[in-house]
Amino acid sequence: MRFGSDSDQDPVLVSVSTTRPRLSLLFDSLRKKEKGNQNKSRRDEADRSIAPEPNLNPSEREIERRKKSNLFEEEIMAWQQPMDGSHASGSKAAAAVADGPGTQRTQYPYVTGSSIIALKYKDGVIMASDTGASYGSTLRYKSVERIKAVGKHSLIGASGEFSDFQEILRYLDELTLSDHMWDDGNSLGPKEVHSYLTRVMYNRRNKFDPLWNSLVIGGVKKGPKGEEKYLGMVNMIGTHFEENHIATGFGNHMAIPILRTEWREDMTFEEAVKLVEKCLLVLLYRDRSSINKFQIAKITTEGATIYPPYSLKTYWGFAAFENPAQGAVGSW
Amino acid sequence: MFRNQYDTDVTTWSPAGRLFQVEYAMEAVKQGSACVGLRSRTHAVLAAANKAASELSSHQRKVFRVADHAGVALAGLTADGRVLSRFLRSECINHAFVYDAPLPVSRLALRLADKAQVCTQRSWKRPYGVGLLVAGLDESGAHLYYNCPSGNYFEYQAFAIGSRSQAAKTFLERRFEGYNDYTPEQLIKDALSAIKETLQGEKLTSSNCTVAIVGRKDDGTVEPFEMIDVKRIQEIIDSMEAAEEAPAAEAESSSMQEEDKGTDAAPMDI
Numbered sequence: 001m002r003f004g005s006d007s008d009q010d011p012v013l014v015s016v017s018t019t020r021p022r023l024s025l026l027f028d029s030l031r032k033k034e035k036g037n038q039n040k041s042r043r044d045e046a047d048r049s050i051a052p053e054p055n056l057n058p059s060e061r062e063i064e065r066r067k068k069s070n071l072f073e074e075e076i077m078a079w080q081q082p083m084d085g086s087h088a089s090g091s092k093a094a095a096a097v098a099d100g101p102g103t104q105r106t107q108y109p110y111v112t113g114s115s116i117i118a119l120k121y122k123d124g125v126i127m128a129s130d131t132g133a134s135y136g137s138t139l140r141y142k143s144v145e146r147i148k149a150v151g152k153h154s155l156i157g158a159s160g161e162f163s164d165f166q167e168i169l170r171y172l173d174e175l176t177l178s179d180h181m182w183d184d185g186n187s188l189g190p191k192e193v194h195s196y197l198t199r200v201m202y203n204r205r206n207k208f209d210p211l212w213n214s215l216v217i218g219g220v221k222k223g224p225k226g227e228e229k230y231l232g233m234v235n236m237i238g239t240h241f242e243e244n245h246i247a248t249g250f251g252n253h254m255a256i257p258i259l260r261t262e263w264r265e266d267m268t269f270e271e272a273v274k275l276v277e278k279c280l281l282v283l284l285y286r287d288r289s290s291i292n293k294f295q296i297a298k299i300t301t302e303g304a305t306i307y308p309p310y311s312l313k314t315y316w317g318f319a320a321f322e323n324p325a326q327g328a329v330g331s332w
Numbered sequence: 333m334f335r336n337q338y339d340t341d342v343t344t345w346s347p348a349g350r351l352f353q354v355e356y357a358m359e360a361v362k363q364g365s366a367c368v369g370l371r372s373r374t375h376a377v378l379a380a381a382n383k384a385a386s387e388l389s390s391h392q393r394k395v396f397r398v399a400d401h402a403g404v405a406l407a408g409l410t411a412d413g414r415v416l417s418r419f420l421r422s423e424c425i426n427h428a429f430v431y432d433a434p435l436p437v438s439r440l441a442l443r444l445a446d447k448a449q450v451c452t453q454r455s456w457k458r459p460y461g462v463g464l465l466v467a468g469l470d471e472s473g474a475h476l477y478y479n480c481p482s483g484n485y486f487e488y489q490a491f492a493i494g495s496r497s498q499a500a501k502t503f504l505e506r507r508f509e510g511y512n513d514y515t516p517e518q519l520i521k522d523a524l525s526a527i528k529e530t531l532q533g534e535k536l537t538s539s540n541c542t543v544a545i546v547g548r549k550d551d552g553t554v555e556p557f558e559m560i561d562v563k564r565i566q567e568i569i570d571s572m573e574a575a576e577e578a579p580a581a582e583a584e585s586s587s588m589q590e591e592d593k594g595t596d597a598a599p600m601d602i
Contacts, residue, residue: 224471
């Protein structure tokens with residue numbers, strides 16, 4: 001189940017540091033003064049910095065006073081970082097709000113995996129991804145498995161922060177183990193795993209310490225109405241849904257149109273592999289963070305199969321690839 | 333003066349290896365009015381005899397819905413029973429919130445038993461004075477559990493608890509082997525007959541019993557746990573009585589054999 005022992009992990013994957021930034025000291029003193037609607041009032045203050053209100057109550061006046069110090073200004077900046085996954089390196093991105101005093105958690109991803117493609121086919125669900133992981137924008141790791149089996153009936157695939165995915169796998173290991181230990185003939189199906197992960201993801205987002213992933217859960221389980229295929233996803237803010245075909249990350253832009261036109265309910269495994277490979281190839285050409293080493297996995301009533309990685313044949317002779325900047329005004 | 337020097341708290345053993353307080357709690361179950369439960373492969377039925385505490389009062393509720401897929405019938409201290417059914421409800425709803433699926437009945441019964449067991453091992457606590465029949469549905473079909481104040485729990489095809497439940501048990505023992513293939517209607521009829529046994533001559537009407545059912549249809553859809561309508565119960569009781577009277581007149585000649593059968597059935601001795 002593990003990707004490597006703790007000892008051989010890249011030091012950068014260790015995501016908890018114990019520095020206590022001065023900002024949080026300031027923040028704490030503010031919190032004492034102003035119990036209650038922290039978030040809102042700070043946002044209000046940020047707006048007021050454009051046109052200050054003359055009539056302020058004492059606590060607001062205090063904040064106004066503090067705001068004169070640029071430290072507080074910086075903190076507001078940190079809060080207003082867009083959550084789009086862009087690396088806010090060097091800024092005060094990681095605000096110490098996730099935990100109690102003394103702990104600061106990484107709030108932006110370091111090592112990330114790219115898209116996951118998944119779809120239902122005749123006998124079950126097929127899932128595919130490349131095996132790369134980037135350190136920022138550097139293609140740093142070339143063979144990591146981003147698709148794993150969960151229990152007897154499910155597969156999980158993850159885009160986004162790789163260490164967060166490892167933590168999620170640890171949760172799921174614990175969950176399936178304790179489920180198995182009941183030994184009562186009941187077992188968690190893909191729907192239950194998906195719902196559980198939805199709760200975990202949304203809970204962490206509400207602690208302002210999200211698990212920086214988009215997760216895809218696929219599976220097949222025998223229900224009272226016969227075999228039931230399941231495919232769903234949940235992302236770092238807890239948004240979740242079920243679909244017949246799902247693509248995360250860049251795939252959500254590049255692969256979904258292909259899947260929408262070419263997906264059918266009764267595809268054979270071979271047809272499904274072909275469709276998935278088409279999506280992966282488009283992503284390989286267009287997504288700079290994808291690599292030419294892919295892994296395909298399937299889940300049926302027989303169980304999960306994760307195939308060994310392989311490469312696809314590429315053709316770079318297309319006219320658009322020869323001189324990509326041609327016709328793109330303003331680029332170099 | 334004192335009957336017993338080993339029963340002042342739950343955790344004290346008697347030299348004979350008994351825990352008297354726990355046994356007293358189990359005795360409280362026998363004081364309550366009777367409840368029966370029985371199940372087929374797909375459905376489970378709970379029934380209770382309603383008894384008012386006085387002429388001037390109404391009876392207390394004995395059957396509670398826990399979730400769409402499960403419910404309980406209780407005999408003993410109703411107040412304790414309500415606490416436990418609230419516990420069961422919250423367990424079910426929490427499980428449903430996290431997993432978007434009903435809590436398996438076996439796990440529900442186990443959590444209840446674990447809760448009851450703790451009370452038998454803490455000197456500052458008392459056991460719950462209530463016995464619960466937990467009926468429900470999960471992916472392995474319909475189930476019926478009996479949860480005892482001692483923390484023991486057992487799975488049954490059919491069972492009865494409460495005052496004069498022995499008569500109901502005897503009735504069920506004679507017939508339980510066919511229950512797996514019973515239709516919901518047949519289960520309800522047998523539940524009512526079993527309740528009738530506990531009334532000792534008092535007439536069974538829709539006003540002195542409660543019946544509830546949960547199950548799954550052949551197409552896999554769940555029929556949620558539901559109290560059966562008073563009107564429908566009365567109809568079933570009426571049809572049962574009509575059926576009883578009609579063949580009784582015809583079968584008088586063969587009554588000799590019937591009586592033989594009656595003496596063969598071994599009385600249950602628990």
